[in-house]
Amino acid sequence: MQGLKGKNVLITGASTGIGRAIAIRFAKEGANVAINYYSSEAEARETQDLAEAACSEIQGCGVESIVVQADVSQAADVDRMFDRVYSEFGGLDILINNAGIQMEGASHEIEVSQIDKMIATNLRGAYLCARKAIQHFLAKQQPGIIINDSSVHEMIPRPKYVGYTISKSGLEGMTRTLALEYARHGIRVNSIGPGATATPINDWATDPQARQEIADQIPMGRVGQPEEMAAAAAFLASDEAAYITGQTLFIDGGLTLFPSFRTPWT
Ligand code: NAI
Numbered sequence: 001m002q003g004l005k006g007k008n009v010l011i012t013g014a015s016t017g018i019g020r021a022i023a024i025r026f027a028k029e030g031a032n033v034a035i036n037y038y039s040s041e042a043e044a045r046e047t048q049d050l051a052e053a054a055c056s057e058i059q060g061c062g063v064e065s066i067v068v069q070a071d072v073s074q075a076a077d078v079d080r081m082f083d084r085v086y087s088e089f090g091g092l093d094i095l096i097n098n099a100g101i102q103m104e105g106a107s108h109e110i111e112v113s114q115i116d117k118m119i120a121t122n123l124r125g126a127y128l129c130a131r132k133a134i135q136h137f138l139a140k141q142q143p144g145i146i147i148n149d150s151s152v153h154e155m156i157p158r159p160k161y162v163g164y165t166i167s168k169s170g171l172e173g174m175t176r177t178l179a180l181e182y183a184r185h186g187i188r189v190n191s192i193g194p195g196a197t198a199t200p201i202n203d204w205a206t207d208p209q210a211r212q213e214i215a216d217q218i219p220m221g222r223v224g225q226p227e228e229m230a231a232a233a234a235f236l237a238s239d240e241a242a243y244i245t246g247q248t249l250f251i252d253g254g255l256t257l258f259p260s261f262r263t264p265w266t
Pocket of ligand 1: 012013014016017018019036070072073099100101121122125150151152193194195197199200201202
């Protein structure tokens with residue numbers, strides 16, 4: 001993918017799942033990767049090892065990588081994380097807001113504190129990081145790229161996950177607003193919108209029967225893989241997507257195509 005080699009990339013929530021796959025993919029493209037983690041340094045180090053191994057497959061690839069702890073919902077943590085990235089890499093070119101959580105509960109029963117936590121991590125955290133990255137891009141008078149890891153649920157309603165859908169549809173508004181506000185500064189802001197993807201956030205990922213039941217709902221008949229989400233993130237961050245901003249690219253096997261209309265029911 002053109003334009004990623006030598007770029008400095010920060011990926012939040014990159015110790016597992018889609019974030020890990022994104023770190024590995026960008027390292028493979030020759031980018032320097034800052035791997036943010038929340039709780040498990042060991043998992044983040046595993047991501048780092050995998051990213052460095054992926055890079056070494058490419059001849060002449062010399063990626064730098066760091067792991068950095070931060071809770072993205074906390075402004076002081078976010079400041080510390082960006083300072084560390086600047087001091088280690090000397091700057092930042094690409095921010096991937098990937099960190100996210102989901103909690104289930106009927107909308108009239110779920111604890112408000114759980115709703116707050118989902119919004120704080122998925123939406124406030126992404127905003128805090130985007131704000132820091134934009135300040136940096138403007139101060140350096142350089143182009144910059146922000147990719148938000150949204151979801152098909154920025155578009156598809158999801159009963160019992162109202163906090164999650166609030167946070168992801170909010171991400172859509174943030175993506176479009178920041179894209180418009182900073183387009184003239186050469187800053188592109190886009191989202192990836194994963195469908196059902198086999199990662200630790202989903203209980204069904206390790207249960208073959210539950211996984212099949214999910215797959216049966218998807219037009220392409222299978223769940224997605226984290227590497228497929230990473231490929232879309234790499235594309236949107238690359239020069240190949242130089243004229244794309246303010247968009248969500250759904251990677252969902254057709255889940256956003258109203259699958260119940262596949263066969264006529266009227
Ligand atoms: P995951 O659970 O493996 O990854 C989420 C990561 O975010 C974890 O590494 C976790 O430690 C980190 N995290 C949680 N709270 C954090 C905080 N306060 N600060 C920093 N990091 C924090 O699950 P997955 O699937 O890789 O999720 C990544 C993103 O993809 C999330 O934003 C999720 O909403 C989104 N997504 C996932 C889908 C799926 O089916 N797996 C579908 C649509 C979107």
